[in-house]
Amino acid sequence: MNITQTQVSMTAHPSLIPGGTLHRRYSVDYAPAAATDVGLLDETMQNDILAALPEDELAFLLPHLELVHLPFDKELYEYGAKLSHVYFPTTAVVALLYVLADGDVTEIGVTGHEGLLGISAVMGERALGTAMVQCAGDAYKLKASVLKEAYARGGKLQQILMRYTQALFAQMAQNSVCGRHYSIDQQLSRWLLDRLDRLHCNEIKVTQEMIANMLGVRRESVTEAAGKLQHEGLIQYKRGNITMLDREGLEMHAGECYRVSKQEFDQILSTAMAR
Template structure:
């Protein structure tokens, strides 16, 4: 595939020098990433990686009681499958598409070859991995120490950073599953945010109405994550 303007929708690909992007572009395959699609299961060997353009992929960890919780998400700022080039081959996380769209698929063999060239792609992937690990760590702190409203606001803001227009299509049941809480708890928090005029929601659709207000209701974790992505990546807020 020749270099496409769509490559610029993924920030890691867009940041590459033109020559490297052209070489990699021959092997990139634009694929749909559908709602509910599982890209990886825990423990399964990773054969391909994905560079999302318009989709968002949740990285979920299983909990002993049978529930799950999202430790991070990947949108157009990153890549799904970092363990492949880090040498792990498998992962404990489940990668699920909850915001459908498209992304570029690349076979693991080709990615490893490009990574071991020790060029711009390797440097970008290493910096992205550092930012992703920081998000995972901050998310765990948030889940342990902050209120559900603060967690939900942080989670919404990170989603809206990657979405245009500012509308999230996802049921409360799925949001509760991602955050590892009861649906009734999410419903109560969402009603409070809607009453405050920060969001609107209905029929599985959440719209952002007041970003400054939502940021004020969030905890410091959102700004910390944003700051780390901005520090490590070009345009690295996921916008």
């Protein structure tokens, strides 16, 4: 089976509008993606963590991995929930959100094919944030109990997950710094680069309202920031569709807000991921 993602569709959801409430989904049914026993091993290579595991460690997980499709706007788990399953994305992109008492949300992290959702399960902890699918795609679903057993065995998986936890905290810290010390157009530049890195494409469909909710700013501010980036020839924005025209320029515009975070994230994981 060959998994490809040709289009990413994003629309604003009422639950993400400031002042609204986030939908609570305690039971989510996923449609298992078609797979064959022969193709399963090849498909796991689309997730960087699974691809980095030695054959014996991957062989332990394979019988328990279920390839599922994650539709846009699905809540995989909410903050504080006990985690029964974890997810290894292949083509999906999932945002980790912090939800305030009044229903407002702020993005604190993002995960794609490079990572794992539900990392706190290995320590028996509850969810660190609310996980919401932003870009529909596929992922491998695994029982948290199986991951804990594999982690307890030590080996490569344990090393990778320890490093990945460090990388996640670094990402969250950088998000906090960027939100406080960088302009909205710089934050928008980083937000776009973070998604495009995980989608391996130059185009994303997204509304300004959704971006505003993820960044925790007013929609008008996003409109102004997108207009500035378009004026500088870095992106093209039309009818909810953003196309990156100049990646180098967009990275330069984002500055340390993107560069430092990416370098640190990549550096932390590079050694652990090496096979």
